[in-house]
Amino acid sequence: MPVYKAPTRDTRFVLNEVVGLDSYSHLPGFEGATRDMTDAVIEEAGRFTSEVLAPLNQVGDREGCTRHADGAVTTPTGFKAAYDQFREAGWGTLTAPAEFGGQGLPHAIGFAFEEYMGEANQAFAMYPGLAAGAISAILAKGSPEQQAKYLPKMVSGEWLGTMNLTEPQCGTDLGLIRTRAEPNADGSHAITGTKIFISAGDHDLTENIIHLVLAKTPGAPDSTKGISLFIVPKVLVNDDGSLGARNAVSVGSIEHKMGIHGNATCVMNYDGATGWLVGEENKGLAAMFIMMNAARLGVGIQGLAQAEVAYQNAVIYAGERRQGRSLTGAKDPQAKADPLFVHPDVRRMLMDAKTFIEGMRALCLWGGLQVDLAHKAATEEERQEADDLIGLLTPVIKGYGTDMGYKTATDMQQVWGGHGYIVENGMDQFVRDARIAMIYEGANGVQAMDLAGRKLAQNGGRAIQRFFKLVDDECASVGDDPTLKLVAERLAKVNGELKASTMWFMQNVMATPDNLGAGAYAYMTLAGIASLGLMWLKVGKVAAKAQGGEDALFYQAKLTCAKHWALRFAPQAGALRREIEAGAETIMALPPEAFAA
Structure with missing residues (x-):
């Protein structure tokens, strides 16, 4: 069975000594990020993910999610209890704004926790991860009424959220979407269409799920300029915040996937479901990009996460497995063979992994600082610089981070040799789970074009x-x-x-x-x-x-x-x-x- 221990020592080093998080205490949102507070949060995050989430990783991979005859979806054994602990401990509130019940801590701390969740159990991590992106979009584009109605319970973790973009005939080219939004007399819209590949589309972790859905209104331009964004709750929410009737949204099926089996990747059917416009009509893509950019950084962190957990298991194996002799003579003459660590080619893979992982961790946590400085730095010039840097590097963190994350996972499987191909040892799951990160939230070729074709020429x-x-x-x-x-x-x-x-x-x-x-x-x-x-x-x-x-x-x-x-x-x-x-x-x-x- 694979092992996992959160890399808290290295995280504390980056946050305290490289990023210098406590040196920004004069800025709003950083007041509580003292070194003692940061260290305490990181250590407790490491304990929670190592002890609660990691033991469920192979369980989720083996069992997957189940769609029942009545359309309800259940998560693997233990996921619901683990999520209850996650919510009760307030982990989902770390970086959320205080006015909606969050702790308002810097994103660098939130990024560290995201990394640990991905290392311990990527499929589980995706449930609250998608909700965080939905919260960002509603914060940026939702009306005050929408924010008051949905955000407190999303921030608390009582409700989760999703993003619904992809349809059977379109992925990256969202101008091809066919989901329709017909106006209702009361100002809402009736949403009709099918969305596919919807992570966390349905589950039993929360009593409600707030779907953010891209659709086109009547007469809208037949291109990306005609896309609008809608809030479509799984269960309608009454004006007093209580839950009402079930909305006309259902799960058609759960996708059978190469990895992340513990996450319910759903085909979602909207049959005249009631939804509410977020922001301006025909400006939905800009609103969704707020969520997508947050998600792309999160996916880059997933690349780092799968590399780290695969590396930890490869290091242990390289120290225990004996095979052949060192090129410079036996290092353990009393044994019949030396440990794998004596072989330069094994060391090559491990050193490449360590160098990527620790450098990437620094890049992600430094990037988290730029996310906050883009809004909270003392001067407009500093805010603009931080915004420019994180905008430029988001496709790099997502694209390069997941390419190297997958390569590292396969290299660590290679360290295990034939035993890395055996399911019980768990190395195959790290490889399979890492593979999707290169594809979703914009395939890495799309990230490359975003960088070279759009970001270079901006401003x-x-x-x-x-x-x-x-x-x-x-x-x-x-x-x-x-x-x-x-x-x-x-x-x-x-x-x-x-x-x-x-x-x-x-x-x-x-x-x-x-x-x-x-x-x-x-x-x-x-x-x-x-x-x-x-x-x-x-x-x-x-x-x-x-x-x-x-x-x-x-x-x-x-x-x-x-x-x-x-x-x-x-x-x-x-x-x-x-x-x-x-x-x-x-x-x-x-x-x-x-x-x-």
Whole structure:
């Protein structure tokens, strides 16, 4: 049976020593984020996820969810009791606004808890995770009446929420949706249509589910400009907040999936269900993007999470499993073979994993800080800079984070060899659960196009120029430590490759638009390597000053990982730039029929 222990020591290091969360105590929302408070929340979050959620991970994978004859859906054994503990402990309130019953803590702390939930039980984590995104959308676009009616019980966890975008004939191209919203005399709308792939579409965890549904009103433009967003409760809510009649929304079926079996991924049928417009008519996509951007950051964290839990189990196995002898001579002559740890190729996979995981954790938690600073920083300039950076890096965190999360999970399965292919050992579940993160909330190719095709050009390239400067400034401020000088030198080169690739797009896309699509994925990966390097330089600076004492091994490992990034990750940048500059010639050369020849 796989094991899990929340990486609280590393999280506290990033939040306290790298991000410096307590240094922002003068800003609204950060007052309660003292070091003692942060440490206490992180440790208790680690305990809850390790002891309550992790033991249910394989249970959820084996049992899945069940749709009964009456259409009701039940979650796997133990999920309801675990959710009750989650709600009673107030975990869903961490970052929610205080005026609706939340704790209003910084998003970096919320991101840490999201990571732990994903590591312990990703399928479970998706139930409250979707609700958090729905809360964000209603906060941003809902009327005061809608906020008062739905948010208190969503924040408390008494009700959960979903997002309903995809239909059988359309996924990314939402302009093709067919779900209709016909106006009713009382100002509500009758919602009719079918949505598919709806995570947490129905379940037995809460008595109500607040669905956010994209639909088109009569006469709306037949494109993304004609999409509106509606609140459609599973159970109608009376004016006094009590529950009324069951709405005309039902589960057609539960999808049979490769992974995340413990989450009810549903086909949802809306048969004239009563819904209420959120925000302006025909402006629903903008409202939904608020939810989607929050979800994309959450999915990036899922990539990190599956990498971490797979890594933990691979490390244990590499220490216990004996196979062959070290290339430099037997390390344990009394035994018939040495542990896997003696083999450089096993170490290669483990070091790549450790370097990605710890760098990605720093990037996600630093990104959580930018989410808050975008709204709460002291000056407009600081708020704009934070907003630019997190907007630019959201597709990188989602795309690169989940690509590498999946790769890491498969590498950790490889460490286990044949035993990693055996279901009882649990490594296969980490791989299967990690795979969906590359697909949902916008497949990673879509993330790449969002970055290269939209984010680069926004506001005259302001965001990418801010990123270039941030990296340049970090590289220019290293001291005499030889490891840091190496990391800074290699990071400056990676940043140079990213700058050159950006310029190549500017010069070669107008005449040949396919060049953008052909190079976007490599560009996203290059930006991911640069972002990881930026974090390792930040981390390395802290570690270099903190060496010594009882934590000497912890800080020395940080410097070694920073060097590993410089020697093993950074060299990929040049190849990625050459891939970008190859353009679209061979990619677009063959007619479709040639692929079937």
